[in-house]
Amino acid sequence: MYTQTIILQTKIEELPKLYDWLNEQLQNKVDEKIKARILLVAQELATNSMIHGNAMDAQKEVKIEVVYFDSEIKLIITDQGSNDYSLPSLEESLQMDILEEGGRGLKLAMRLAKEIKKEKSSLHITFEISD
Amino acid sequence: MGIHTTHKNDYTIVQVAIERFDVVNMQEAKDAFESILQQNSKIVIDMSKVIFIDSSGLSVLIGVLKRLKTKEDSMLKLCGLNTQAIELMEITQLNRIFDIVDSCDGI
Numbered sequence: 001m002y003t004q005t006i007i008l009q010t011k012i013e014e015l016p017k018l019y020d021w022l023n024e025q026l027q028n029k030v031d032e033k034i035k036a037r038i039l040l041v042a043q044e045l046a047t048n049s050m051i052h053g054n055a056m057d058a059q060k061e062v063k064i065e066v067v068y069f070d071s072e073i074k075l076i077i078t079d080q081g082s083n084d085y086s087l088p089s090l091e092e093s094l095q096m097d098i099l100e101e102g103g104r105g106l107k108l109a110m111r112l113a114k115e116i117k118k119e120k121s122s123l124h125i126t127f128e129i130s131d
Numbered sequence: 132m133g134i135h136t137t138h139k140n141d142y143t144i145v146q147v148a149i150e151r152f153d154v155v156n157m158q159e160a161k162d163a164f165e166s167i168l169q170q171n172s173k174i175v176i177d178m179s180k181v182i183f184i185d186s187s188g189l190s191v192l193i194g195v196l197k198r199l200k201t202k203e204d205s206m207l208k209l210c211g212l213n214t215q216a217i218e219l220m221e222i223t224q225l226n227r228i229f230d231i232v233d234s235c236d237g238i
Contacts, residue, residue: 015155019183036183036215043185047154098224101193104186111222 008062010054037112044105053081078122134163143171148180152188160191172205177235179211210235
């Protein structure tokens, strides 16, 4: 097991840094389909952390850790907000309003990850490496 | 902004020439489509340059679809989606709402 970390300022313009960094980290470690899922979930949840967790306060940061196991990869996304929200259940994530224009990020993540847990100000997202 | 239009027969082909169609450029994309939709109602969106789309990119496409539904004699097709975009469309069931064609050739 080993961990790699990136810290972003709370600015939407920081998100390409996360994509580029994570894309490089995952190169040759997972297949393209799993990589695409991890990239999407990381971006959706880092965006949520900036907007809802840190309330777009540029003084606050979002930390993203990637933890590598033999058969799994875990993302740990930590912000500096109050985190007074709860995760949707899988049933709720299945009940997305198809034509709703917003509010999809967390529900999409629930569908794409093997497991998402909330621990204090962090989300722990687990992916199986093989599909 | 990498959104370009060409015209072919009755259609306006809108090429999204952005590698990452996401929250970072969502507002610019919305504004570009808003301008396009003011004068066009038969739209083909060419996604072949897009390598990554997130929920914000999807929301732009949904906005275009909703806007066109309010216009008479309108049409919307999506073409050139990569495997990431197709999986996202399937998960969200938007593949049942959008008219998705594999290739942009021949439109």
